[in-house]
Amino acid sequence: MDERFLGVVGMIIIIFIAIFAISQNSNNSSGGGNNSSGGQVTKHIEGKGQKGVTLIEYGDYECPICEAYYQPLKQVAAQYNNDIYFQFRNLPLTAIHQNAFAGARAAEAASLQGKFWQMHDKLYENQNSWVSSSTPLDIFTQYAQQIGLNVSQFKNDYASNAVNDSINADISEFDKTHQEKATPTFFLDGRYIAKPIWLTPKPARLRLIRSARSSRPKSIRKTPQLISSCRNTK
Numbered sequence: 001m002d003e004r005f006l007g008v009v010g011m012i013i014i015i016f017i018a019i020f021a022i023s024q025n026s027n028n029s030s031g032g033g034n035n036s037s038g039g040q041v042t043k044h045i046e047g048k049g050q051k052g053v054t055l056i057e058y059g060d061y062e063c064p065i066c067e068a069y070y071q072p073l074k075q076v077a078a079q080y081n082n083d084i085y086f087q088f089r090n091l092p093l094t095a096i097h098q099n100a101f102a103g104a105r106a107a108e109a110a111s112l113q114g115k116f117w118q119m120h121d122k123l124y125e126n127q128n129s130w131v132s133s134s135t136p137l138d139i140f141t142q143y144a145q146q147i148g149l150n151v152s153q154f155k156n157d158y159a160s161n162a163v164n165d166s167i168n169a170d171i172s173e174f175d176k177t178h179q180e181k182a183t184p185t186f187f188l189d190g191r192y193i194a195k196p197i198w199l200t201p202k203p204a205r206l207r208l209i210r211s212a213r214s215s216r217p218k219s220i221r222k223t224p225q226l227i228s229s230c231r232n233t234k
Helices: 001-021 064-079 100-111 117-125 136-146 151-158 163-175 197-199 202-212
Strands: 044-046 053-059 082-091 187-189 191-193
Touching: 044 117, 053 064, 064 082, 064 117, 082 100, 082 163, 100 117, 100 136, 100 151, 100 163, 117 136, 136 151, 151 163
Parallel strands: 053 082
Antiparallel strands: 044 082, 053 187, 187 191
């Protein structure tokens, strides 16, 4: 991704910081908690969040669009580490991605040894190596070794009901938003963000800024689709 795209992502985060600074009483409709799946919504969070703002990404490790967003978002997360909480939740699109759930299992199994983000990064950085594999666990086991996991424990956790339930809890939490199942999908303090805004022409972004200064919007208006998402349909 080029620096211009990174700059646009950074600008939109600044815009939303300004929006939510206007009001101190936001309701997070996509918050965590217990879930009917039997598991709990995952809590993979980085950043210090001094602005009190949480940006949640629902992602699919096999989704090529998620992979395209991976590096820009990683750089933005580092740049705004003090200001925002960045959170990842699972949304494997199993209807179109054969190994998406397996990838989520690998990340959640690594999380149980305190290395979620390391496995998260491995999965995206090596996406082409495992997405078509008939034995993805063999590849994930190599990643587990590379990031210093106890491999036996990793394999046990990978196959566990606890890991399965945590992924399903994230999916169930996403279903509560009533958004189309597509990845990546973003929420800022519970409010859905239409990704195309991040790539809208400058005049449209300026209108959004002026609107944010005058009042807090109830929703974010969609703009022409300039970048696609992975959608859970064949």
